[in-house]
Amino acid sequence: MNADWTTEAPAKDRRVRRTRAALMRAAVDLVADRGTAAVPVSDIADAADVSRQVLYQQFGDRDALLLEAALDLVRRELLGELSGAGPGDDRASMLALARHFATHRRFYRALLTSSSAYALTQALTSVFLPINREHTGRLAGRRLGPRGVEDLATFLTGGAGALVNTWVVDGPDPLDPEEFTGRLMRIRSVVTDLITKEPSR
Numbered sequence: 001m002n003a004d005w006t007t008e009a010p011a012k013d014r015r016v017r018r019t020r021a022a023l024m025r026a027a028v029d030l031v032a033d034r035g036t037a038a039v040p041v042s043d044i045a046d047a048a049d050v051s052r053q054v055l056y057q058q059f060g061d062r063d064a065l066l067l068e069a070a071l072d073l074v075r076r077e078l079l080g081e082l083s084g085a086g087p088g089d090d091r092a093s094m095l096a097l098a099r100h101f102a103t104h105r106r107f108y109r110a111l112l113t114s115s116s117a118y119a120l121t122q123a124l125t126s127v128f129l130p131i132n133r134e135h136t137g138r139l140a141g142r143r144l145g146p147r148g149v150e151d152l153a154t155f156l157t158g159g160a161g162a163l164v165n166t167w168v169v170d171g172p173d174p175l176d177p178e179e180f181t182g183r184l185m186r187i188r189s190v191v192t193d194l195i196t197k198e199p200s201r
Helices: 002-034 041-048 052-059 062-084 090-103 105-112 117-170 177-196
Strands: none
Touching: 002 041, 002 052, 002 062, 002 105, 041 052, 041 062, 052 062, 062 090, 062 105, 062 117, 090 105, 090 117, 090 177, 105 117, 117 177
């Protein structure tokens, strides 16, 4: 009996992971295709070839599914590129970020113009804040101390998030990742100069 349990549990876990992945892919595809987050739960379940009951069991409701789908998209497609860019290659990181949001613009714009906007912004902040915290600590940790690093990283993450959100929602069609990366780099340069400049005595 114990042997059966040890072979069944991993198989069940794999099925759950496949089901969750199928639901998240279906959610991203349908929302992007229709340009709205108001996609019926039944349509998402049908596209993933599962029942609505399974969707509710796995995610609770459509909004939770959409939020998880967005975070999964960022983790799968963006975070690897950001970590692979290296600590000194800010432009590559910014370009990867801009390309990601431009590629998935219809999906993110639909969420950012829905009731999920606040939850999505908070969730993305939680993903990007540790990256900015590390960068800020390297640049100004000695001057600011831990509390100051946390405050500045939170401030920069929120500001960058607002800029990206505005670009995704209201930017020209199609979005130009290269142009947006240039804008981000100019801002980064000014901020870096400000926080690394020695205070006048």
